Amino acid sequence: MVLGKSLSQDGAVRSAAEALFATFQAAGAMPVETAMLQPADTLLDLYGEDIRARAYVTDDPVLGEQMLRPDFTVPVVQMHMSGGADPARYAYMGKVFRKQDAGSGRLNEYFQVGYEVFDRSAPEALDAEVFVTFAAALEGIAHTAVVGDMGLLTSVVAGLSTSERRRAALMRHVWRPIRFRRLLDRFGGAAPPLERNTLTDDAPEIGLRTKADVTDRLALLAEEARESPIPANELSAMDAILSLAAPAPDALARLETLSGNLPSLRPAVDRLARRFDALRKRGIDTEALMFEGSYGRTHMEYYDGFVFGFSAGDIGPIATGGRYDALTRALGSNGAIPAVGGVVRPDLLLQARSASS
Amino acid sequence: MTVKLGIPSKGRLMEQTLAWFGDREIGLSRAGSDREYAGAVSGIDGVELILLSAGEVPRELAAGRLHLGVTGTDLVREKIPLWRTQIETVAELGFGHADLIIAVPKFWTDVETLDDLDAVAARFRADHGHRLRIATKYHRLVREHLQSAGVADYLIVDSQGATEGTVKNLTAEAIADITSTGATLEANHLKVLADGPILASQATLFASHVTPWSEAEQKTLTRIADMLGAKLPEAFI
Numbered sequence: 084m085v086l087g088k089s090l091s092q093d094g095a096v097r098s099a100a101e102a103l104f105a106t107f108q109a110a111g112a113m114p115v116e117t118a119m120l121q122p123a124d125t126l127l128d129l130y131g132e133d134i135r136a137r138a139y140v141t142d143d144p145v146l147g148e149q150m151l152r153p154d155f156t157v158p159v160v161q162m163h164m165s166g167g168a169d170p171a172r173y174a175y176m177g178k179v180f181r182k183q184d185a186g187s188g189r190l191n192e193y194f195q196v197g198y199e200v201f202d203r204s205a206p207e208a209l210d211a212e213v214f215v216t217f218a219a220a221l222e223g224i225a226h227t228a229v230v231g232d233m234g235l236l237t238s239v240v241a242g243l244s245t246s247e248r249r250r251a252a253l254m255r256h257v258w259r260p261i262r263f264r265r266l267l268d269r270f271g272g273a274a275p276p277l278e279r280n281t282l283t284d285d286a287p288e289i290g291l292r293t294k295a296d297v298t299d300r301l302a303l304l305a306e307e308a309r310e311s312p313i314p315a316n317e318l319s320a321m322d323a324i325l326s327l328a329a330p331a332p333d334a335l336a337r338l339e340t341l342s343g344n345l346p347s348l349r350p351a352v353d354r355l356a357r358r359f360d361a362l363r364k365r366g367i368d369t370e371a372l373m374f375e376g377s378y379g380r381t382h383m384e385y386y387d388g389f390v391f392g393f394s395a396g397d398i399g400p401i402a403t404g405g406r407y408d409a410l411t412r413a414l415g416s417n418g419a420i421p422a423v424g425g426v427v428r429p430d431l432l433l434q435a436r437s438a439s440s
Numbered sequence: 441m442t443v444k445l446g447i448p449s450k451g452r453l454m455e456q457t458l459a460w461f462g463d464r465e466i467g468l469s470r471a472g473s474d475r476e477y478a479g480a481v482s483g484i485d486g487v488e489l490i491l492l493s494a495g496e497v498p499r500e501l502a503a504g505r506l507h508l509g510v511t512g513t514d515l516v517r518e519k520i521p522l523w524r525t526q527i528e529t530v531a532e533l534g535f536g537h538a539d540l541i542i543a544v545p546k547f548w549t550d551v552e553t554l555d556d557l558d559a560v561a562a563r564f565r566a567d568h569g570h571r572l573r574i575a576t577k578y579h580r581l582v583r584e585h586l587q588s589a590g591v592a593d594y595l596i597v598d599s600q601g602a603t604e605g606t607v608k609n610l611t612a613e614a615i616a617d618i619t620s621t622g623a624t625l626e627a628n629h630l631k632v633l634a635d636g637p638i639l640a641s642q643a644t645l646f647a648s649h650v651t652p653w654s655e656a657e658q659k660t661l662t663r664i665a666d667m668l669g670a671k672l673p674e675a676f677i
Contacts, residue, residue, distance in 0.1 A: 262590030286546035
């Protein structure tokens with residue numbers, strides 16, 4: 084019977100989740116719970132309107148709009164920022180809820196088991212700790228791991244030889260490849276600057292935005308049109324990073340070469356090298372580890388440094404995670420703390436296990 | 441069994457639909473008084489006419505309660521995420537043309553395209569502490585459009601009517617709505633973004649894949665298509 088089967092599957096998934104939860108606690112994490120209903124405001128402020136396409140929204144007459152938690156990271160960070168121990172390691176387990184594209188066949192509610200580390204000590208060692216914790220969860224399953232580092236792209240953007248305004252505009256869209264590319268085309272001279280008409284008196288000033296705001300922006304656009312384009316070598320370095328996909332040692336060598344001409348990339352490449360060392364020390368075969376320069380760019384928006392994902396054949400990603408220092412800054416009213424963590428899906432883990440046995 | 445055909449129950453859209461079918465020898469009319477939402481059909485057998493709100497036609501097609509329905513492309517796209525698999529176009533009727541557009545105050549001479557709207561939204565959020573509000577009733581279509589263009593820092597606020605007035609009333613900074621002539625936008629000191637509409641809509645005759653079609657109903661459909669001079673989608677032949 085279909086119902087009976089799905090119930091027993093649910094039971095198996097829960098058992099697998101509990102086993103993972105126990106493993107993470109044994110690794111030193113404190114178990115935490117978060118509310119299933121999250122205030123929509125916080126999530127909307129972080130992710131913007133796009134989140135409405137992915138999260139279920141409901142309404143409370145007193146509390147206002149609430150969302151069924153689409154992930155644990157945000158509430159766990161909030162909990163930590165409002166008085167957690169420093170350093171701290173947390174483990175959690177429970178369901179998350181996501182609207183899925185019509186016809187995609189993806190589940191709209193599923194278990195996640197997570198492990199998060201809030202710690203100010205050597206970040207690369209902690210990145211490696213989190214990675215091996217998830218690698219251990221996949222032990223016995225033929226899997227592939229991909230790593231990336233959003234910090235490479237953001238370092239190059241931060242070091243571009245152009246105005247602060249252009250750098251800020253690019254940084255704002257690091258996670259939106261289409262808009263990022265449009266801005267690059269314009270700032271790099273591949274597309275013409277925006278030319279707009281001057282303000283006239285034939286239309287009244289309506290709404291919150293004022294005529295002064297319009298005049299200000301017109302002045303900025305004029306200024307921008309006079310700016311020289313971003314140098315070609317910086318643009319090509321960015322393209323090289325974004326299209327990079329190679330085993331870790333080759334990728335590192337490639338990035339070393341790039342940073343020779345681009346000093347702003349140097350610290351991020353050094354961090355990457357230290358991270359690969361830390362992974363090796365923990366027994367990871369980095370020769371077999373794939374590095375992708377664009378990994379984490381489209382659907383892991385709060386990760387701003389190390390990113391990783393594990394999959395098994397076409398099942399996956401089974402586990403994903405990364406570093407999200409900026410999220411703690413955005414959510415913490417007083418200060419930030421470096422943080423790295425990830426989640427694993429016990430249902431996919433079970434699927435992969437039965438596929439590989 | 442009869443083929444259930446749903447058409448808009450009032451206004452110009454109803455009148456034009458009646459006339460369009462009439463020109464093709466399918467006589468559709470209201471049964472009894474103006475206030476009764478049942479219809480009469482002449483010129484073809486086996487068709488039942490149902491008058492309902494244009495906004496409800498998509499849902500009824502998707503629920504399998506109508507075989508055929510006339511409504512705007514915009515309503516089908518907004519209300520039926522799976523429209524590609526549930527509904528098929530039989531004929532575009534050539535009227536009820538309307539574009540779903542984004543409009544901003546006319547005095548925003550610095551804003552012509554989504555490139556500008558995105559940049560202005562960033563600045564607006566920094567200045568005002570909240571995201572730039574776009575009033576619309578087409579939440580899904582507008583969000584998908586802006587998301588695929590990578591626009592950020594906007595907020596969709598619901599507006600079920602008089603949307604063009606929201607900017608002046610300080611409840612939105614921009615709007616997204618259906619427009620045919622642009623006269624209402626002009627009167628409210630708004631202008632359309634230049635990079636094209638989100639969707640070009642017109643009155644369209646749709647057939648449902650969800651509704652079961654008996655052999656007799658299928659034959660009636662073929663006959664309707666002949667009379668309308670429409671080419672039936674493959675799935676219905």
